[in-house]
Amino acid sequence: MANIKVDGQEIEVPDHYTLMQACEEAGAEVPRFCYHERLSVAGNCRMCLVEVKGGPPKPAASCAMSVRDLRPGPNGEAPEVFTNTPMVKKAREGVMEFLLINHPLDCPICDQAGECDLQDQAMAYGVDSSRYQENKRAVEDKYIGPLVKTIMTRCIHCTRCVRFTTEVAGISELGLIGRGEDAEITTYLEQAMTSELQGNVIDLCPVGALTSKPYEFTARPWELNKTESIDVMDAVGSNIRVDSRGREVMRIMPRINEAVNEEWISDKTRFIWDGLKSQRLDKPYVKKSKKLQAASWNDAFAAVSRAVKKTSADKIGAIAGDLAGVEEMFALKGIMEQLGVNNLDCRPAGSALEPSKGRASYILNAGIAGIEDADAILIVGSNPRKEAAIVNARIRKAWRASGVPIAVVGDQDDLKFDYEYLGKGVESLAAVAAGDVEFAKTLANAERPMIIVGEGALTGTAGKDVLALASSIAKGSGALSADWNGFAVLHNAAARVGGLDVGFVPAKGGLDRAGMDKAAAGGDLDVVFLLGADDIDMEAYKDAFVVYIGSHGDVGAHAADVILPGVTYTEKSATYVNTAGLVQQTTRAVFGPGDAKEDWAILRALSAHLGEALPYDNLNQLRGALYAQHPHFADIEAPAQEDAKAIEKLAKVPAKIKKAALSTPINDFYLTNPIARASAVMAECSQLAAGGVNEAAE
């Protein structure tokens, strides 16, 4: 710790602090453009100048000078820093004047206006006139992809975007070339950036040089309603802010949550919003004479009730999809219990995870922030870059900070960090479990090893084996100690952990998804309820009566006999549990389109038609019932602490190793759910990623 005096006030700060951090600690605000907490220090904008007593007689850049660089006074007094002297004000005004030499005065037509750092700080340090007669510098706009729009004349060369892409995203596609007045930020090759985190440069850019292309000229920040919510595009549960105007979502921004997404969000999270307004189900449909026809809610409920009454409980099934909230799964499970139906599943892909084996067996126990504490990581059958881009950024952060050894069993993809490749199949995993490979020793020697198992690896015939092998590796390498649980399941859908928590799995004697497929194809399943489940083989349910509850007209809606229009995550308050078992709630930002209703309300109304009404009439009563049965849902944002014994019980090396390749189930990062498939922006990104479109702007 070191003592330092800021503006006359003496404080104690850790001696690795920079002057800027020390000033903030003392409550003095320091303006900055290039400095960012999560990026390396560049020190090139010079806006954060402060006066240092006893130092050289010139202002010092507070972001790049550390507290321990300062010398104490002659009698051992604490070094002194000033942030509000006339010298500091004059120095910052000088910097601002230089920045504004070439910055265009186009705030009225700039998308950044209203949330622009330069605009804000010019209020404090700008001068009211210009001393320059010369023309302003003009810079050609660059094409860097369909998501980020560039107006390079506005760039002030803070290089935040360059540092973000190289350090966090791990792509070296953006750089600064030239020097002095000729300096330019460019991709040089005029190619689209290839990162799935590239949208974050829009937030990082302190001016309007990098702005959102899909959002351009659509709204002003001060006319938007900001709603804090949770993302459901992947199982990370990124904290987001939904900006809406009237009944329309205009854009999605990240919120800071150190335990989940820090302050980054993936491109799918950020640019999904145009999918929220296309292909929407806005009225109930009932199939009459082989054609879906618009119907009233009562007719739709009556049709479902007729179909249910015609058959018996063992011929009814329910499958929950990737975007379902906990409340609606709880409500649907309630209906199924009343009907005596045992065929339930919330794992459309058919993974081997089961709530009966303990909660620790299906979550990322150490938490997403815990990845940074790991000192050896084994990734099994997962491509975290596609399944959870934010988790991949965490692994990269850990790898950059400490060089943690990482090994991969599964697909050999570019993950933006170096890893040891151990093989593709289950046998390679068995070799690690048996200690036959070098990396097994690394894991055994590590104090906090982490085994990340992708949900995709747990599906298929070898799913149970992979779970057993991964558990035994975790047990054998000491990942299950009292203060560290390194067993981590990386899910790829927002609904999954919540579904497992609420017990949306086959009851005793019930069929799972694969079983229901077979039964439906064989004519033994008459009615199936799909709660937003689109990623299943609809061909099997051709002869069954399909009730689809969802928000978008995707595969499920096309195969349905009755469509009950639900709403998306921005249009309801729902609980989601992320892959680390963190319970979070979305907030309603806008209302659903047309006649669409919140999913739990649809199910509550349907229950009255099917017989006995569910015992709750509003969301609070539903939550009361939910918390009574599953108390942990009430602990919103509380990190999960689960008993590692559940994993030890699973640890068993199977006698016969099945030969099966472990690979990620996600082929296309941009098109993983019905909302993304309805989005034109996502379609363009997907095409670009596949190498379809490869042209520059003009």
Next chain:
Amino acid sequence: MKQLFAEIFIWWHGQTMGTRLFTALNGKFVGEDDAGNKYYVSKKDPKKRWVTYNGPAEASAIQAGWHGWMHGRTDVPPTEQNYQAKAWEKPHHENLTGTAAAYRPKGSLLEDGKRPNVTGDYDAWSPE
């Protein structure tokens, strides 16, 4: 001949028989514009000028070049001016207000076109 019948039976649309007679007796033909409107000046009084419209009587149908002459702003009719229209000049047409061809903004109930998207619009899925 058709014009003659029109003047007898639907005289309220344009030139009447009286005008025809008056023009034949007193008028001196000056010229005709691109739309076929004919301009006359009185034989006795050169300040007295009139037009017979090709089609319904509509004052705004007088073309820009003839407008000055008709209103006595100039005594030189366009036929003597040899004016060449610029490439960017659109052909003259009359004021369409009050007719079926009148301008209607996008989204007007009288215009069958679709209005531009506004906040809250969405594309609904349909089974087809």
